[in-house]
Amino acid sequence: MPAEETLILVKPDGVARGLTGEILRRIEAKGYRVTDLRMLSASRELLAEHYAEHEGKPFFEPLLEFMSSGPIVAVRAEGNRVIEGFRALAGTTDPTTAAPGTIRGDLGRDWGVAVQQNLVHGSDSTLSAERELALWFA
Numbered sequence: 001m002p003a004e005e006t007l008i009l010v011k012p013d014g015v016a017r018g019l020t021g022e023i024l025r026r027i028e029a030k031g032y033r034v035t036d037l038r039m040l041s042a043s044r045e046l047l048a049e050h051y052a053e054h055e056g057k058p059f060f061e062p063l064l065e066f067m068s069s070g071p072i073v074a075v076r077a078e079g080n081r082v083i084e085g086f087r088a089l090a091g092t093t094d095p096t097t098a099a100p101g102t103i104r105g106d107l108g109r110d111w112g113v114a115v116q117q118n119l120v121h122g123s124d125s126t127l128s129a130e131r132e133l134a135l136w137f138a
């Protein structure tokens with residue numbers, strides 16, 4: 001059976017704070033394989049498509065603005081149950097309450113801004129992973 005794949009993003013706050021290496025280290029230390037990697041400034045079109053499920057929510061525009069505020073590192077990673085495994089490594093959405101030991105719990109916090117700047121994104125299902133990998137590694 002081919003290994004499962006996921007899309008991981010180091011969001012602009014993670015890149016700006018110089019945490020890309022630490023985040024990649026945690027992914028690799030867990031035993032997942034990084035099979036592709038790119039740094040890019042995402043277009044509004046790409047971000048709107050990526051976050052289509054949030055369109056209409058109050059944080060949608062601030063989210064797009066935040067995700068456009070600097071470069072993003074997109075990572076293709078593989079391994080058994082990597083989708084679930086990376087989301088466990090990332091921790092819950094709100095970095096203030098994310099468990100210590102997770103990326104968001106150890107490295108993130110609330111900066112008092114409109115969008116939760118929580119360092120990383122990870123696909124949440126095999127369908128999302130397929131859709132998102134096609135978007136970011138077109």
Ligand SMILES: Nc1ncnc2c1ncn2[C@@H]1O[C@H](COP(=O)(O)OP(=O)(O)OP(=O)(O)O)[C@@H](O)[C@H]1O
Pocket residue numbers: 059063092093114115116117118120121122123124
């Ligand atoms: N209530 C909110 N207020 C502010 N920002 C939010 C809120 N909910 C979500 N966000 C932002 O939108 C992103 C996408 O929300 P989602 O609910 O998909 O969270 P997630 O699955 O934990 O994160 P991601 O999809 O980035 O891995 C969050 O990571 C966060 O940056």
